Amino acid sequence: MNLEGYTLQLILKEIENGNLSPEDVNEFYHRRSADLNRVLNAYITLLDPEKSRPEGDLKGIAIAIKDNISTKGVRTTCASKMLENYIPPYDATAVSSLKKHGGSLLGKTNMDEFAMGSSGENSAFGPTRNPLNREYVTGGSSSGSAAAVAADMAPIALGSDTGGSVRAPASFTGIIGFKPSYGAVSRYGLIAYANSLEVIGILGKSVQDVSLLFKMIAGKDPMDSTSVNVELMEKNISKPRILVIKSFVELSADEVKKEFYSSIGKLESAGFEINYADKFSLTDYMLSAYYTIACAEASTNLSRYDGIRYGPKVESAGNWRDYISRARSFFGPEVKARIMMGTFILSAGYYETYYLRALQLRKIIKQEFEKIISGYDAVYVPTMPVLPWRIGNAIEDPKIAYAADVLTVLPNLTGSPAISLPVGKVREFFVGGQFIGLKDEDMKVLKVAEMAENVLQVKKSGRN
Amino acid sequence: MRYSINKLSKLSMLKISKEEEKMIAKKVQALGELLEKLDTVEPPKEAFVLAPEGEHKRDDVPVQFDSDEIIKVFNNVKERYLKGPKTL
């Protein structure tokens, strides 16, 4: 039995028809994952298939979960030496929702340490390799989830998106990556990097797949005070009204630009109404606002890792300050750099200069985005300005990785839903395009993306 | 923009090894450059939060979490106490 290219929906249909059993499905993905993980490094922890078959819509199908989402009794490392042996005593709300719907756990996927990174290289467990070309990065930080789905090592996966961490790797591996509205999915149990920006997202093989899983994990959770109930009714759109922000497209490399514009042509001839805005006036400030807020939040979030309660057991010689510093040396360099930058941003005298100004910018960016999108169903721009780079390049020059976030941070700053899908092909790689909507109008962007997916048919190999 | 890697690592209680130092300095430098753009922005009076609408408070009703499960997570335990470092 070979399930390569199968979407989750197809699997569920085949189970319904009696052509597949959940045990066969889980066995397939487990075996394939165990094989391919040696080269792709998509999983940090791969679990043995569960014997019992839970009831519910997912029929016991095992799903890959990013390793910053807490799973009761299954170690959750954040791809950090700091949490190498940490086993959470509780499930994240999103995980318990999936279990309630009959889902089970396939494994915990590799990622950039504490979700800090856009390439998948900053992992204490080694970089994830791109299934399209193993010498290249998968994109991050949900690198393992993307690689697992792209290489048929999982039918679908959960990731998290703080500044593009679901969409970037989806784009680099040629799959679908959905970042829901801020608060649409509970963050309880998601190990925080930058609380005000991030949300749990889904990586899958089709828009319908991610839509199906989204409806299972969405909803207000009393454990997460920032969560909300978004509308989950299917939207009917006959002629999507799309806005392309040219200044965003212009930030992209030529080969990305070319493929992206050609996808616009196809959408237009299929009946999409395409409109253009020359620029988004705050384009130049988006990365500054994003990194200021993210580093500030990260520096306080990561204060708790001191080796006293959990985490590395260090030698207890000296006083508590020595103890804590010794334990905190277990963070990797990217994490240390962002914590230090955040400490700087929040220190007396600089708080007003950087942090409050970043918040102010965020407010203005949100207002401008709401203005520019009014009258349209979604904004359409490339997901990543570049194609995947060779593993190691961004380590030489960190600016490459930071700059690669320029097109993905906007929805995190505004709380908008955004979905990336393959819209073109360059050599062995794909070009990703993203549809961005108004906050809480998740079903609308999902509908638009589904229509675009049908028009563009970039990945013909997938069976539906 | 004035900061010293040394002071920031001390404030953040991070020990940085000789091998890491150069790489971290490079990353901090790159992040610092991104921040400089903010110099031209007018600072606001109030903190801005992406606050959701509606009621977000919890009722004052106890729910018992299985505390033994948490104790299992702890690194060092003595008679249910978490054993921590000296505090002097």
Next chain:
Amino acid sequence: MEEIKVGLEVHVQLVTLRTKLFCSCSSDYRGKPPNVNICPVCTGLPGSMPALNRKAVEEALKVVLMLNAQPYETSYFFRKTYFYPDLPKNFQITQYDKAGGYPLAHDGSLKLSNGKTVRIERIHLEEDPGRIYYEGSRATARYSLIDYNRSGIALIEIVTAPDMSSPEEARDFVERLTTILSDVGINVKDYEGALRVDVNVSYAGGERVEVKNVTGAASVEKAIVYEAFRQKTMYEKGIKVVRETRAWDEKRRITIASRGKEFEAEYRYMPEPDLPPVTVTESLIQKVKDEIGGSQEERYRELISDGINEELAKKISSDKDLFNVYEKIKFYEPSLKQLAANVLANEISYLIKRYSIKNLPEDVSGLAEILQNYKMIPDHESAVAYLKKWMDGERVKVSLKTVSAEDLHDDIMQTISENYDKIKNLEYSKKFEFLMGILIKKFGKENKKVLVEELTKVLNKTK
């Protein structure tokens, strides 16, 4: 003696709450084994998030209103970062009045016994850290022992202006505050360590010195006496007092320079992104006002003016719940107030203690029913049973057929004549027993007392 200036930061646990500030763990931690009331939130496990206790805001607002402070319509929670092993996240969630933040309330006041007004700068909500124990002393112990049962308990911090100018005034402030807190049910005296004070003292316009963690009014006075003396001595020797943090040593009754967590004054405040702002609406303030009622003194005066004697008035006014019930009964049926006062101060108070009852029912109609029929209830035991029933929240119906002695006389005569053949040869006690059996069936147990009286009369006459 030169002038001293004293300002206080009073931390008060909201002991009326059943759960912690940001998680659903029980707040009842005193006398418990270590680390039993803990969960991912109050131990700062990765991925956990705070969720605000609604009642904490309401209880804090009671204190705000009692201290004439102004609540902000919107206030924010902030993270205050410092590393210490009793602080599971290495930041404390608190409120802040700078950096774009607003605390729960500002600008209150409290009047001292000598008529002086102490200004209250702000009142805010925050979480308590855990507790650290040592085997032997802190200095010699090889490790610390940490208990997170207290971690996350809801506190309010009341910050005064430096308006007090003697140790006695500071003590008076804490005592007056304690009374005001108990007026809204926050009886800090019943809970060890529920009120802790950081004292700021400056002598002769010099630098201010903060003495941390002083428990109780008497210790506040002693700590200031010592600290003022210490600073005075330095002043007279020409040694400059430096701005610093000291700790109060209760046993030795001195303040000592403290090292440790106060080492770093860099708190790196930032808004807590996991908590939406706290909004205080007019209707919430009204709700809290309704719950507060007046002070104990006001309650006492009202009872006295109702003609209730001093002893009863004292007892009822000391407990706001008892007083509320009294008020409701008075409203329901004014003629019942004297009896209500009696029953509340005696039987109901006894039952509250005996069964450690936490709350009295909102609905007093059951109690009114009992009081209206009180005289007819045959014995004290049944009365107490009825009262207990009401306190347990059950429906109470005192179903008494009211029978007069006159009615009974005829009925008794009739019963005797109907059963004459059966009883004529019985001796007195058997005869009495037989007739009582029939009569009780007919009139119910509740009329036993009057039946016994009447039957005795009748039988004695006919003997």
